Amino acid sequence: MRAPDFWSGGSGGIxxxxxxxxxxxxxAATARRMARPGWRAPIPxxxxxxxxxxxxxxxxxxxxxxxxxxNRGVSTHFLTRGYGGKLKGPVRVDAAQHDSQAxxxxxLLLAATRPTWVAVDRAAGARAAVEAGAQAIVMDDGxxxxxxxxxxxxxxxxxxxxxxxxxxxxxxxxxxxVAAAAARCRAAVLIGExxxxxxxxxxxxxxxxxxxxxxxxxxxxxxxxxxxxFCGIANPRKFFVTLQQAGAVLAGRVAYxxxxxxxxxxxxxxxxxxxxxxxxPVTTWKDYVRIPPAFRNRVTVLSVKLEWEEPVSxxxxxxxxxxxxxxxx
Numbered sequence: 001m002r003a004p005d006f007w008s009g010g011s012g013g014i015x016x017x018x019x020x021x022x023x024x025x026x027x028a029a030t031a032r033r034m035a036r037p038g039w040r041a042p043i044p045x046x047x048x049x050x051x052x053x054x055x056x057x058x059x060x061x062x063x064x065x066x067x068x069x070x071n072r073g074v075s076t077h078f079l080t081r082g083y084g085g086k087l088k089g090p091v092r093v094d095a096a097q098h099d100s101q102a103x104x105x106x107x108l109l110l111a112a113t114r115p116t117w118v119a120v121d122r123a124a125g126a127r128a129a130v131e132a133g134a135q136a137i138v139m140d141d142g143x144x145x146x147x148x149x150x151x152x153x154x155x156x157x158x159x160x161x162x163x164x165x166x167x168x169x170x171x172x173x174x175x176x177x178v179a180a181a182a183a184r185c186r187a188a189v190l191i192g193e194x195x196x197x198x199x200x201x202x203x204x205x206x207x208x209x210x211x212x213x214x215x216x217x218x219x220x221x222x223x224x225x226x227x228x229x230f231c232g233i234a235n236p237r238k239f240f241v242t243l244q245q246a247g248a249v250l251a252g253r254v255a256y257x258x259x260x261x262x263x264x265x266x267x268x269x270x271x272x273x274x275x276x277x278x279x280x281p282v283t284t285w286k287d288y289v290r291i292p293p294a295f296r297n298r299v300t301v302l303s304v305k306l307e308w309e310e311p312v313s314x315x316x317x318x319x320x321x322x323x324x325x326x327x328x329x
Contacts, residue, residue, distance in 0.1 A: 020171050022170055024168070026168055036146045036147075038147045041148065041149070043325065044136045044322075045137045046065060046137065046154075047142050047154065049141055049144070050156045051155060051176060054173060054235075056157060056191070056234075059110065064305070065314075065318070066138050068315065069322065070114065076136045077114065078116040079119065080106055081118070082103045082120075083104045083106065085103040087118055092128070092132065093108065093118060100261070100289050108289045123148045157189065157198050159196065160192055161235055166178075183203070187207040188206055209313050213304045214305055214307045215302055222243070223248065224247055225248055226248075226251040227248045227280045228274035232256035267292060267295040283299055285303055
């Protein structure tokens with residue numbers, strides 16, 4: 001879906017006010033749901049969540065934590081709902097059998113690095129991961145899902161968007177009040193500069209870990225080159241800015257709704273636009289897995305990774321969890 005314009009910070013108008021009764025019901029329903037107890041897994045469970053609908057960088061943070069745990073010798077499995085996919089799970093993602101229509105785009109990105117489970121019922125997904133030998137679970141999203149108890153939850157914030165207009169769905173992008181989400185988190189992770197003044201909405205005393213997205217090795221090949229950028233992510237501006245920071249010349253750009261399912265007609269049109277501009281068609285990994293396979297070899301991908309301002313801070317949060325990892329019999 002594409003978020004309404006009035007969800008953005010600074011966008012007011014009458015719509016949020018008119019929708020406020022529904023927003024109040026939504027918030028109350030979320031609070032009731034979160035009061036329910038969940039299943040406690042016998043292994044550490046880490047949740048990369050956010051307070052808003054849409055992307056905040058959760059998958060990128062999850063990938064980073066998965067690598068850090070792996071570096072410690074911990075067999076880490078990812079767990080996600082599989083947004084945009086039709087499978088309810090629990091099912092282990094297999095890139096040879098599953099596409100984005102089956103398991104969603106984030107699941108495919110996660111599965112490219114380590115075992116990944118799609119499950120609408122997070123507790124059932126966690127049980128499957130444990131039975132398959134997982135020593136730790138990293139959840140991509142799920143902060144507002146009470147079925148699985150978390151040992152460490154992180155509130156991921158997109159610095160360029162923050163908490164939007166600060167209202168609850170459908171008046172704004174918040175899934176629940178910021179204070180309620182933050183109360184269940186050990187720390188916040190701010191990605192990029194705090195352009196939307198999101199930190200002011202956080203409760204005093206909540207640690208804030210700062211990080212930024214840095215372009216992958218493809219950036220060197222794109223520096224100085226004209227590119228035609230297209231994507232269907234929650235915050236397309238981040239992708240376009242990253243390309244410019246990498247030195248690419250943005251000859252054209254197209255933004256679709258988040259999780260947009262590209263078809264052959266879309267791709268023919270996009271490639272024709274790129275050719276007319278004599279530019280390299282470029283997209284994100286998340287979009288690439290939603291492109292029909294026949295067109296993928298004609299598109300360049302710009303990857304990104306997380307760079308922590310103080311890596312020691314995130315490692316310190318992982319220390320006690322890594323020490324709890326069960327030793328194989």
